[in-house]
Amino acid sequence: MGVLIRKNDPVGAAIWDYYTAAGKHLITVKTDIAEDEELSPEYLLRDFSQMPDIEQTALEKSTGHVLDVGAGAGSHALWLQGKGLTVTAVDISPYACQTMEERGVRDVRLLDVMQLKNEQFDTILLLMNGLGIAGTPEGLNLLFKHLKTLLKPGGQILADSADLLYLFTDEAGETWIDLNADKYYGQVEYRLSYLDIKGNPFNWLFIDQETLTVIAQENNLQVIEMIEGSNHNYLTALKNI
Structure with missing residues (x-):
């Protein structure tokens, strides 16, 4: 995705x-699959007690030297x-990195994780x-391939995602999407804005568990837990095997 410039960094600007x-203005979230929504930057500065259970679990499972990818407000x-x-x-948002430094995060890097090399970690968080x-x-395959180079032997990746199939499923359990289409149903285009700051459109992936497992195994990453x-x-x- 590459590092953002400040005039195209709506989420980071809202956090700052x-x-x-x-x-305390809201972030406008537009996608190609749902109606527009608004997000409060307060949510991105929440403490542990306000985080969802799976986030708390991931933090509690983290060990050793941790790489926090897309660290946001820190x-x-x-x-x-x-x-x-x-x-x-690490984060691609200059405003977010500035906020993390002000909040006391000791090692903050303004970069795309795909640019990070020649370092290894015990835990990678996404x-x-x-x-x-x-x-x-396809991008997930490239991401796993790169993250594996950043993992120590036996190191772990802890990441969350969601399966969006429910959005395309009726009450009878019938789906109305073509699972064999060129575009994967969990590939969503986002456009974010904050006040007069508009971000560039970008794709964001929501991946189902079965597909994630296949891609992980192709990169010699063992699924320990879901x-x-x-x-x-x-x-x-x-787990890195």
């Missing part, structure tokens, strides 16, 4: 404004630091639908 008390990194773990937090950065199932969430989402734990 909220954190610095410069404003809420996960700060909790892990508080538990004594070493955390490297939370808040963090696998979405892959964009497509933990169901409360809204068609799940946490997966993958």
Whole structure:
């Protein structure tokens, strides 16, 4: 996806404004599969007690040197630091990275994780639908291939996603999408804006558990656990083998 510039960084700008008390405006979220929604940046600065169960579980399972991918406002990194773990937090948002530094995250990197090389970690976190950065199932294969180079032997990836098939399923359990179509049904185009800051359109991936498992195995990543969430989402734990 590449590093953003500030004029195209709506989510980061909203986080920074909220954190610095410069404003509490909402982020507008547009997709090609649902009606427009609004997101409060307050949610991105929440503490551990406000996080969903699967996020809490992922943090509790994290060990060693942790790479927090798409770290946002740094809420996960700060909790892990508080538990004594070493955390490297990466994000493509300059405003988010600035916020993390101000909040006390010790190792903040403004970069696309695909640019990170020659380092290895015990745990790689991709939370808040963090696998979405892959964009497509093919992109997920490339992402896993790269993340494997960043994992120590026996290291783990902890990531959450969701299966969007329920959006295309009626009460009788019948689906009305072509599962053999060129475009995977969990590939969603997003357009985000905040005040007069408009982000570039991008693809975000929601991947079903079966497809994720196949792609993980193709990259010699073993699925250790799948933990169901409360809204068609799940946490997966993958081990480097």
